[in-house]
Amino acid sequence: MYELHFAAPMAGAILCTLNARHDSAMVSVLLSHSEAKVIFVDYQLLEIARRALDLLVESGREPPILVLVADSDSPSPSETYEYEGLLAMGTNGFEIRRPISEWDPISINYTSGTTSRPKGVVYSHRGAYLNTLATVLLHGMxxxxxxxxxxxxFHCNGWCLIWGMAAQGGTSICLRKVTPSGIFDNIVQHGVTHMGGAPTVLNMIVNSPVSDQKPLPHRVEVMTGGSPPPPQVLFKMEEMGFGVNHLYGLTETYGPGTYCTWKPEWDSLPLNERSKIKARQGVHHLGLDEVDIKNPETMESVPPDGKTIGEIMFRGNTVMSGYLKDSKATEEAFRGGWFHSGDLAVKHADNYIEIKDRLKDIIISGGENISTVEVETVLYSHPAVLEAAVVARPDDHWGQTPCAFVKLKDGFDVSHREIIEFCREHLPHYMAPKTVIFQDIPKTSTGKIQKFILRERAKALGSAISKI
Amino acid sequence: MYELHFAAPMAGAILCTLNARHDSAMVSVLLSHSEAKVIFVDYQLLEIARRALDLLVESGREPPILVLVADSDSPSPSETYEYEGLLAMGTNGFEIRRPISEWDPISINYTSGTTSRPKGVVYSHRGAYLNTLATVLLHGMxxxxxxxxxxxxFHCNGWCLIWGMAAQGGTSICLRKVTPSGIFDNIVQHGVTHMGGAPTVLNMIVNSPVSDQKPLPHRVEVMTGGSPPPPQVLFKMEEMGFGVNHLYGLTETYGPGTYCTWKPEWDSLPLNERSKIKARQGVHHLGLDEVDIKNPETMESVPPDGKTIGEIMFRGNTVMSGYLKDSKATEEAFRGGWFHSGDLAVKHADNYIEIKDRLKDIIISGGENISTVEVETVLYSHPAVLEAAVVARPDDHWGQTPCAFVKLKDGFDVSHREIIEFCREHLPHYMAPKTVIFQDIPKTSTGKIQKFILRERAKALGSAISKI
Known part of the structure; x- marks a missing residue:
């Protein structure tokens, strides 16, 4: 995939990386929608790809050419085209087919599909170039x-860092499976300087068995996105020798769009304060024109008071060109001339932004807005909680009330009463969950919690009958 | 000047920084040519500016508004407009006047004026933005x-680092006068991490009295340009704790265009080898499309053999838009679709380029090309030589022969015979200087040696009559 990020554009082709966890049905839909001409398939995913191609043939469509990518431990190739063999057939005289316009597409990224109809986010050469440089700079590489x-x-072209690593002459360390021992072993063996880490990865690191951990040879910078690191996770990561940095963006912003630029004067604050500041999504990076928090109805900016909630909106070169073959969704996303993120946030006095919730996640209880992110932050600060997600549960009296799904750490056991009590100690009463359910939290392959599944489960519980 | 690099473009104006060493006549010519509306003048240069404005009035032109920039030690301001006072009159409500097109000019930089007619090099917003990011990245900031x-x-907008320092939240340490003690004191006091350094500055550092030197608190990265650091200078700089990096560019390329990206495998080479590699101008930075060495007649690329000499040519976003009001010079500079640098160079097998000479500096002796840079490198390796410059002297027999101007270090005394002998030991005989003159080397305010003055002096010596 790394090599093809250069080979495909240089051949005048457009990249379209697919999520490695998709099933054959989804793969066939995306191949058809993207009109892919060639599919490169890792040997471990060969059966899924073959079945997807069969599905295309069955529906009367022409399947793309399949090129098998083998590895040292794969069985001998059985496909017509095999990647290394294909490379050997190439000539040095091939002339690079440069884009005619810098706005020409370089890549299509299908959003992770928490909604029913996946959208193909189109990236331009110009945007990819600028986001690459900006992302390298915000990593401090x-x-x-x-x-x-x-x-x-496959996720936003690796936050554009596939190109970024080449730009900086970097070394890429890849894992077939992300495990704590794999992370520690590779850091030590290869002198890793930087890594990404979804919240689940940070969780995995801090809760890993001591036998898997190794002392770090130097400070390793971790960029986390998706949701901010809770204080306990931040503390343990720092104790282990990681520097934790927080960035924010969407597929539509080529991955990173803002980051919480750290100010030296914050170093001396107590952990809880630092954690609170680090949770902010911060300021836009150098490749973006502007990020703002606006009232989506009036398109007016909210005041920088840290309180007034609006929607995060982006504009600039590193915002997608649009959704492939979906002008309606594109227009909707760009209404008023700004890209609407669907994330609700406030703006602080120093212009740092802070997410309060997803537009569709916010809970309205008795007329009060409840930020599920704030409730989750409190849940994560409980020593027994490994993972937590809060959604709305229909309620006869309040309309909605918070329902918490919680996964406990191994060896811990607490009651739902204790969890609710703990939340009431740290939050206004109306914000504390009324329902707590202990179970595994469903996540996408990129580590994003699938709240739509949880919302269905909360709904299935039926209306709560609240005692006033 | 730092503040105005943001204020002027935000007001919709175009920057035009003038060399602080120009006299009133030159300043009046440039104010007239650039059609400047406002001139901001440091109090130390007030008399020069006033006289320049008088010259404009005398020639019937409207002079620009003069704004005095005072300092803590300047006499109380006597001008109508004074910078800080003017700022105090500003309103927070001022709306930024953004460029209409990213190709709109942001700055005009007059070339240092070694030729009679100064050329106004026009920078665009787009080019300045990209060169800023690329320069920050190549500094490893x-x-x-x-x-x-x-x-x-005032030199190429500080290699675009005025904007670059703001982009990275950096601190700028400015010196009214560059002295060794000023350099060492400020490094220690302010924790300097990076600095620029013309060859003369490196020379100044390594030859400074021990009493001026201070142990560095950490490795300080020095970017040098103009000419490569000779082995002795490199060795002493490294011994003192500086990291010396070599970049290359022209006013027409917004300052830095290429740099000698260092490969780790070169670290273990002996000093002389490292110095030889570090002397290369290297590869183009991330903001440039391409740099190539071409035959200016045929526009064909030279082979990467480290031998065939051609002219360095650039193309891409960080090449100037053109010379102000001089379409003839612009066309000439861009003939064949590439910017012609006037520098002669070879391309090595790894595509690193290396300058051999300025097109107009090369000496042709008995039909052989002599690179004055190569002769100067040998001269600099002589322990008694502080500065050296080689130009052509007319010769009855050979057409031209090398004439060396040499400034010795304090306390050293060698004869011109010894210098010639030394060169003959390290160079083919025909390349060794036939004439050696001991005197101060004339330089521009940016530390560039003014070879056109030396060429005049060498010419004034009359033709040498060579014995064969």
Missing amino acids: GAMPVYLWTVPM | GAMPVYLWTVPM
Whole structure:
């Protein structure tokens, strides 16, 4: 995938990386929608790809050419085209087919599909170039960084860091499976300087068995996105020698769009304060024109008071060109001339932004807005909680009340009463969950919690009958 | 000047920084040519500016508004407009006047004037933005660098680092006068991480009295340009704790265009080898499309053999838009679709380029090309030589022969015979200087040796009559 990020554009083709966890049905839909001409398939995913191609043939469509990518431990190739063999057939005289316009597409990224109809987010050469430089700069990467990939390369072209690592002469360390021992072993063996880390990866690191851990040879910078690191996780990561940095963006912003630029004067604050500041999504990076928090109805900016909630909106070169073959969704996303993120946030006095919730996640209880992110932050600060997600549960009296799904750490046991009590101690009463359910939290392959599944489960519980 | 690099473009104006060493006549010519509306003048240069404005009035032109920039030690302001007072009159409600097109000019930089007619090099917003990011990256600057300015800010907008320091949240340390003790004191006091350094500045550092030197608190990265650091200078700089990096560019390329990206495998080479490699101008940075060495007649690329000499040519976003009001010079500079640098170079097998000479500096002796840079490198390796410059002297028999101007270090005394002998030991005989003259080397305010003056002097010596 790394090599093809250069080969495909240089051949005048457009990239379209697919999520490695899709099933054959989804793969066939995306191949058809993207009109892919060639599919490169890792040997471990060959059966899924073959079945997807069969599905295309069955529906009367022409399937793309399949090129098998073998590995040292794969069985001998049985496909017509095999990647290394194909490379050997190439000539050095091939002339690079450069884009005619810098706005020409370089890549299509299908959003992770928490909604029913996946959208193909189109990236331009111009946007990819600028987001690459900006992302390298916000990682604070000097020459020749060593990057450990826990961020999937199929996700926003690896936050544009596939190109970024080449730009900086970096070394990429790839893992077939992300495990704590794999992370520690590779950091030590290869002198990793930077890594990405979804919240689940940070969780995995801090809760890993001591036998899997190794002392770090130097400070390793971890960029986390998706949701901010809770204080306990931040503290343990720092104690282990990681520097934790927080960035924010969407597929539609080529991955990273803002980051919480750290100010030296914050270093001396107590952990809880630092954690609170680090949870902010911060300021836009150098490749973006502007990020703002606006009232989506009036398109007016909210005041920088840290209180007034609006929607995060982006504009600039590193915002997608649009959704492939979906002008309606594109227009909707760009109404008023700004890209609407669907995330609700406030703006602080120093212009740092802070997410309060997803537009569709916010809970309205007795007329009060409840930020599920704030409730989750409190849940994560409970020593027994490994993972937590809060959604709305229909309620006869309040309309909605918070329902918490919680996964406990191994060896811990607490009651739902204790969890609710704990939340009431740290939050206004109306914000504390009325329902607590202990179970595994469903997540996408990129580590995003699938709240739509939880919302269905909360709904299935039926209306709560609240005692006033 | 730093503040105005943001204020002027935000007001919709175009920057035009003038060399602080120009006299009133030159300043009046440039004010007239650039059609400047306002001139901001440091109090130390007030008399020169006033006289320049008088000259404009005398020739019937409207002079620009003069704004005095005072300092803590300046006499109380006597001008109508004074910078800080003017700022105090501003309103917070001022709306930024953004460029209409990213190709709109942001700055005009007059070339240092070694030729009679100064050319106004036009920079665009787009080019300045891209060169800023590329220059930050090639300096290996992380967040919040501390930069010591020995590169004048009027020179290519400080290699675009005025904007670059803001981009990275950096601290700028400015010196009214560049002295060894000033350099060492400020490094220690402010924790300088990066600095620029013309060859003369490196010379100044390594030859400074021990009493002026201070142990460095950490490795300080020095970017040098103009000419490569000779082995002795490189060795002493490294011994003192500086990292010396070599970049190359012209006013027409917004300052830095290429740099000698260092490969780790070169670290273990002996000093002379490292110095030889570090002397290369290297590869183009991330903001440029391409740099190539071409035959200016045929526009064909030279082979990467390290031998065939051609002219360095650039193309891409960080090449100037053109010369102000001089379409003839612009067309000439861009003939064949590439910017012609006037520098002669070879391309090595790894595509690193290496300058052999300025097109107009090359000496042709008995039909052989002599690179004055190569002769100068040998001269600099002589322990008694502080500065050296080689130009052509007319010769009855050979057409031209090399004539060396040499400045010796304090306390050293060698004869011109010894110098010639030394060169003959390290160079083919025909390349060794036939004439050696001991005197101060004339330089521009940016530390560039003024070879056109030396060529005049060599010419004034009359033709040498060579014995064969």
